Amino acid sequence: MKTLVRPVRARRGPGLSLWSLRITVTVYLVMVLAQPVLAGLFLTGNVDAIAVHGVVGSTLSALGLVLVAATAVYLVRRGRLWVLPAVVLLFLAAGLQTGLGYSRVLQVHIPLGVAVTTATVVLAVWVWSPSAARPRGGAR
Structure with a gap:
């Protein structure tokens, strides 16, 4: 009697947890990069741009929670330990950036915005x- 043994296929490429993280980070990045453009439009005379700047900033705070969740799933599946604290x-x-912006504390809001943009x-x-895409520990 023959026993059927199925070969174990090595998974190639990124998994669902990494794709979720990639998509979330990319959307977050696009929104973060829109912020200085909107602030610049406001400074050049488009007064409506500051309202959009505020809405995008508030949305970034909410999307940040989704980003934390996607990162936690990625960490459990394969991720690096440093990513979640970062x-x-x-x-x-x-979140601090949003509060400082609404409080008009621009001497901290602007440099913190540069830091958030750079980190993103x-x-x-x-x-x-x-x-x-590599599994934790660097194994291939």
């Missing part, structure tokens, strides 16, 4: 890199 810090910074760009570059 994303939580980004979420907290974006770095995160987006990493999440689309091959390093993000």
Whole structure:
């Protein structure tokens, strides 16, 4: 009597948890990059742009929670340990950024905005890199 043994197929490419993280980070990045453009439009005389800037900022705070959740799932499935604390810090910074913006504390709002934008760009570059797709421990 023959026994059927199915070969174990190695999974190739990123899994669902990484794709969820990639999509969320990309949407977050597009919204973060829109913020300085909207602020610049306001400074050049388009007074309606500041209202959109505020709405996008508030939406970023909500999307930050989705980003934290997607990162937690990624961490459980295959992720690097540093990613979750980094994303939580980004979420907290974006929330602080929103509060400072509505309070008009621009001497902190503007440099913090630069930091949030830079951190988001770095995160987006990493999440689309091959390093993000490798399982924890670097095994291939």
